[in-house]
Amino acid sequence: MKENKHTPCCSIAPPDLLARLAIEGSHEQQEAAVRALATSAAMRSQRAVVGRLNRQFNLNMGQMMGFTISADRKLTVYDTQNNGRTFLPGVRIRGWGEPAVEDQGVNEAYDGSSATYDFYHDVLQRDSLDGAGMELISSVHYGVGFDNAFWDGGQMVYGDGSGRIFQVGALTRALDVIAHELTHGVTDYTAGLIYSKQAGALNESLSDVFGSLVKQYSLKQAAADADWLIGEGTLVPELGKALRSMSHPGTAYSGDRQPGHMDDYVDLPDDNDPRNDNGGVHINSGIPNHAFYLAATALGGYAWEKAGKIWYQTLVARLRPNTQFDEAAQATVDVAGEMFGAAEQNAVRNAWQEVGVLT
Ligand SMILES: [Zn+2]
Known part of the structure; x- marks a missing residue:
């Protein structure tokens, strides 16, 4: 249990901001903040276990969990269709090299993880998060109006934003948010800095x-x-x-x-x-x-x-x-x-x- 206390919970929303809104916000903000906090808390133990296994045994948990591996760059975007964590990663929508789809959130997650992959590859000579070509998996439309995005130890997850805390659709639009979350994966595979x-x-x-x-x-x-x-x-x-x-x-x-x-x-x-x-x-x-x-x-x-x-x-x-x-x-x-x-x-x-x- 000791490890869980120091579990990385890598959501993008500052927890103290969510906590303040849960206490002092408008009724609508309170509701959205409590939902974002509750779901983030539930992800903590999964992230701890997956991150630790990745590091200790150099496993690619994405592969072990049966996700598709495509040729070349490995990158796939799924749609959770407003379901929660039991539905992750969701329905496969777009893999590497496949054309843009109608869903803007899918395309933004695709472009953002691709740009992050390029940066690590071209500037730092690192092949994906684990340095060995690990597949970048993203799931969009997580939950209903969910005000957060996070790295769960094996993949990226994006909420749509409620329009009360985050603007609707903003979490996949921001390239630095995507790269921030994916970098938690790099840190998991390298220094393994505890989240405390x-x-x-x-x-x-x-x-x-x-x-x-x-x-x-x-x-x-x-x-x-x-x-x-x-x-x-x-x-x-x-x-x-x-x-x-x-x-x-x-x-x-x-x-x-x-x-x-x-x-x-x-x-x-x-x-x-x-x-x-x-x-x-x-x-x-x-x-x-x-x-x-x-x-x-x-x-x-x-x-x-x-x-x-x-x-x-x-x-x-x-x-x-x-x-x-x-x-x-x-x-x-x-x-x-x-x-x-x-x-x-x-x-x-x-x-x-x-x-x-x-x-
Ligand atoms: Zn973070």
Whole structure:
């Protein structure tokens, strides 16, 4: 049972936002928030078990569960037709290389996972999430007006959004949301960072880092020109502009508690209260997020060319399940020196010093 306590539950909606809306929101928001929280909680144990098996035995659970394997890139989108988890993955709608269909959500999940695959393949020379061509499985139209998207340890799942918390259809429209969730798969297969406190905040931050990089890469956008927002335009406008801001942590939505400096670190217990967010994993991730933003903008050019490669190499080769902020920071500094040189190493060290993680 101990492992379940630290189970990654990788849904995109900030749990403290859902919890606040469940308590203080309008009647309609309360109803939507409670539904999103309840379903996310139910996914936790499945994700823990699948993720652990993937890592320990190097199994592809997608294959073991009998999903279709197509030639070339393995990517399939299913429709859960507004059913719940017992119906996953749902009805097969579109596989790799098959033409676009009428359903926009299916096409967006297809395009978003394909773009994420391309980024990992072309920029980081990684073949899918497990590095061995694992099939990318997505299921859309999960639940009824479900306000969340998540990686369950074996596949991606997207709700339609209720229009009360998330805009209808927004969760498949946002490429960085898709890449964020899929990166949880990469982290599961590599560092295996536990989803609790600082290690969990590093896990969350890495998903934001590569989520933002996949978006920047698809737009061919330099670090200086990126918006550094995660899930821009996914929330209903009265709640805020995005889920997180890497350049200005704490400003993405109303009630955003993300710090951008260790002086403001929010020390929360890892209990089952969604307001405490597994010990602040979506909250304190603002600190390593801001360090990445500072390093990437200081290095200039395209963020994936240097900063992204440094963070990726650190993720796959240096981080461990319980790595803390200061250890991760030092690891990126070391990797920057090994991969590039003194100037890059200084830029990375300065970034972590600016957020108070290194002295
Ligand atoms: Zn996440």
